[in-house]
Amino acid sequence: MPFNLRGDDVCRPTPPTPLPNPYWVAFSPSVAKLLGVELRANNLPKDPEWLDVLAGNQLNAGELIFSNPISTVYSGHQFGSWAGQLGDGRTILLGDINNLELQLKGAGRTHYSRMGDGRAVLRSSIREFLCSEAMHALGLPTSRALALVGSKQAVRRETMETAAICSRIAPSFIRVGHFEHFASLQNVVRLKELADLLIAEFYPECLANKGPYLNLFKEISARNAKLVAQWQSVGFCHGVLNSDNTSVLGLTIDYGPFGFLDQFQIDHICNHSDHGGRYAYHRQPQIMYWNMACLASAMLPLLELEHSAEESQDLLRSALEEFSVIYTKEWHQLFRSKLGLQSKEDGDTALIERLLQAMHDSKIDFTNFFRSLSNIKKDSMPIEILQKDEFVDRENIDQWFADYVNRLQSELLNDAERNGLMNQVNPKYILRNYLAQAAIEKAQQDDFSEVQKLHQILMHPFDEQETFEHYSKSPPVDMQAIPVSCSS
Ligand code: AMP
Ligand code: MG
Numbered sequence: 001m002p003f004n005l006r007g008d009d010v011c012r013p014t015p016p017t018p019l020p021n022p023y024w025v026a027f028s029p030s031v032a033k034l035l036g037v038e039l040r041a042n043n044l045p046k047d048p049e050w051l052d053v054l055a056g057n058q059l060n061a062g063e064l065i066f067s068n069p070i071s072t073v074y075s076g077h078q079f080g081s082w083a084g085q086l087g088d089g090r091t092i093l094l095g096d097i098n099n100l101e102l103q104l105k106g107a108g109r110t111h112y113s114r115m116g117d118g119r120a121v122l123r124s125s126i127r128e129f130l131c132s133e134a135m136h137a138l139g140l141p142t143s144r145a146l147a148l149v150g151s152k153q154a155v156r157r158e159t160m161e162t163a164a165i166c167s168r169i170a171p172s173f174i175r176v177g178h179f180e181h182f183a184s185l186q187n188v189v190r191l192k193e194l195a196d197l198l199i200a201e202f203y204p205e206c207l208a209n210k211g212p213y214l215n216l217f218k219e220i221s222a223r224n225a226k227l228v229a230q231w232q233s234v235g236f237c238h239g240v241l242n243s244d245n246t247s248v249l250g251l252t253i254d255y256g257p258f259g260f261l262d263q264f265q266i267d268h269i270c271n272h273s274d275h276g277g278r279y280a281y282h283r284q285p286q287i288m289y290w291n292m293a294c295l296a297s298a299m300l301p302l303l304e305l306e307h308s309a310e311e312s313q314d315l316l317r318s319a320l321e322e323f324s325v326i327y328t329k330e331w332h333q334l335f336r337s338k339l340g341l342q343s344k345e346d347g348d349t350a351l352i353e354r355l356l357q358a359m360h361d362s363k364i365d366f367t368n369f370f371r372s373l374s375n376i377k378k379d380s381m382p383i384e385i386l387q388k389d390e391f392v393d394r395e396n397i398d399q400w401f402a403d404y405v406n407r408l409q410s411e412l413l414n415d416a417e418r419n420g421l422m423n424q425v426n427p428k429y430i431l432r433n434y435l436a437q438a439a440i441e442k443a444q445q446d447d448f449s450e451v452q453k454l455h456q457i458l459m460h461p462f463d464e465q466e467t468f469e470h471y472s473k474s475p476p477v478d479m480q481a482i483p484v485s486c487s488s
Contacts, residue, residue: 003072003093003101003172005193009185014071014092016056017108017118019165024051025122025148025448026129026455031169032146035097044147054167055149056092056107066095066102071110074177075184076244077294079278084184086177086244087112090120093173101173102146106165119155123440124488125164126451128255130439132168134431134458135252140230141223142252143170148451150443157487162444170251174198176295177244183298188305195302202249211315213302218319221292223250225323228288229330233338234427235261235366237281239271240486246291257484260430262475263363264356273486285331289323296320337425338370339404340418342411351407354400362391365474367430374422376401377415378408427461428472434479435471 005011024045032044044050052058059066071088078086092107105128106120120128125148135142146167153163174194182190195213199206206215227250231238238245239257247253259270261281268281279287296316303312335352336344359369369387391397411418431454439450457468465471 003070003174004197005190009073009187010190011070011072011093012111014069014088014110015059016069016092016094016104018057019055019107019149019151019163020153022051022055022057022149022151022165025126025150025164025443026451027147028129028133028145028455030459031133031144034144035100035102035146035169050147051149053094054104054147055151055165056104059094064097069094071112072173072178073112073181074175074244075181076175076177076242077180077291078240078242078244079274079276080290082184083242083244085112085181089113089116090118091173094167100169100171103168103170103173104165105168106163117155119153119163120166120488121155121157121161122150122164122443123161124256125150125166126440126443127258127436128166128168130436130451130454130458131255131258131431132252133455134461135236137459137461138234138427138430140234140236140252141227141250143168143173143247145169170247170249170253171202172198172249173253174248175244175253176246176248176291176298177242179248179295179298180243183301186301188301191299191302192305195299198248211303211306213299213305214315214319217296217299217316218322220248220250220295221320221323222326224288224292225285225327226250226330227252228285229327229334231284232281232331233334233425234430235264235281237261237268237270237279238284239274239279239484241279241284241287241291243291243294246288246295248295256488257486259433259484261366262432262480264359264366264369265363266356266360270484271486272483285324285327289320289327292323293320334425338373338422340374340411340413340422341407342413342421345407345410347407351400351403355404358391358393358397358400361393362397364390367427368472368474370426371423371428371472374419374426376405376408378405378411424462428464429457429461429468431458432475433482433484434475437479437482 027045049061053061069092071092073087075085076083088110089112091103091105094102094104109118129145129148132142132145136144148166150164155161155163195216199212199216203216203219206212237259245254257271261268266282269277300312364387439454442450457471
């Protein structure tokens with residue numbers, strides 16, 4: 001959707017800074033297709049014009065001209081504290097194609113770069129490219145990645161690395177931070193424009209009933225509650241769930257020091273810069289709720305257009321409380337599906353929680369355990385579960401399996417049907433850190449084959465893919481704790 005707010009207080013014209021001698025690293029044909037035929041989906045990697053466009057070296061490809069590249073301003077809370085003005089410090093919104101915004105991340109300094117160089121390194125760009133596509137294939141709402149281009153241009157982080165640009169798309173990249181920015185300036189006109197734009201384009205149903213802005217808040221909050229439940233269900237940790245990294249469309253955005261759980265540790269911290277564990281796996285729902293509270297307080301002036309100050313606060317407060325109801329319902333639904341339960345029974349929550357506790361105590365591989373659970377038969381004791389021997393408390397897990405098999409008796413589906421459905425929600429392949437790291441290390445030696453192969457595998461996370469069986473393995477012991485930080 002066109003980000004059609006204009007003015008120096010909202011955005012600045014920002015031509016990308018050219019990236020010297022760019023080359024293709026990876027490319028997503030399905031995203032190219034979304035953008036339309038002009039991109040000649042399958043020819044894109046051979047197209048020197050598009051290489052230059054996605055490297056920020058030119059603004060037109062054939063008929064298509066990006067005449068108005070901009071960067072936008074937002075503010076936000078980082079690690080729980082007000083960080084003031086931030087903004088697209090290294091991301092340029094090139095323009096729209098087919099109602100989708102196309103951004104270049106790492107395309108050079110912008111008006112909002114502060115002390116940063118406006119670049120992104122190959123390492124983090126590979127991670128963003130692969131993870132956006134992997135999340136999409138897992139069925140989660142996310143920004144998508146079109147392509148990854150690299151260059152030999154040196155970029156200083158902890159060590160010297162090289163620059164890359166990940167081109168990404170979303171219907172909109174508007175964040176909670178955009179609202180917080182104008183709220184902090186008490187600029188109700190801009191707040192209203194932002195809200196109206198979102199309603200017109202993405203939330204038209206909010207106009208149907210009284211109180212469009214309260215409705216808008218509820219919808220955004222509901223989408224993010226469902227999103228975070230989905231993260232939990234695939235073991236995804238975002239890593240920097242600051243309010244400026246929280247989408248108002250309920251999309252996963254701004255992939256940085258994220259991580260998928262290997263071993264199930266409820267308090268797993270994937271971001272090595274997150275010393276207090278604010279963004280640990282089990283805190284994500286609470287943090288998303290906190291971010292929705294930031295949004296509620298930013299939207300307060302909009303409600304005050306129609307209600308008294310006190311009434312507006314009450315309305316938003318009770319709307320905010322719906323978050324945990326929606327989250328909990330979604331979480332239960334998702335975890336019941338992971339266990340292959342179609343019907344609802346009173347003991348289901350306890351059954352799920354007992355399993356997660358046992359997995360935590362024994363550090364069981366989250367993805368592989370749920371995947372193998374689908375092999376269980378209703379009428380035989382589950383001996384074929386791969387990781388059964390890895391549980392430290394055998395008696396406890398034997399009891400759990402007995403209760404689970406017992407619970408399956410009241411399900412209508414037969415073993416094969418249940419197996420089929422479970423394998424559509426319990427992936428076989430996720431972007432494990434050690435796999436990403438191996439692909440990054442090869443790419444840093446100019447071999448992009450592993451990035452491309454991983455991309456292909458992750459586009460079909462629920463398929464068996466026999467030739468790639470080893471990509472589903474838990475990390476080797478020395479690859480279990482690869483440090484991933486905010487540096488990118
Ligand atoms: P992030 O934690 O990646 O979401 O970034 C937080 C803020 O820092 C955003 O405003 C980014 O645009 C900005 N930022 C991150 N890296 C850079 C960089 N290399 N140059 C300029 N700004 C950056
Ligand atoms: Mg960000």
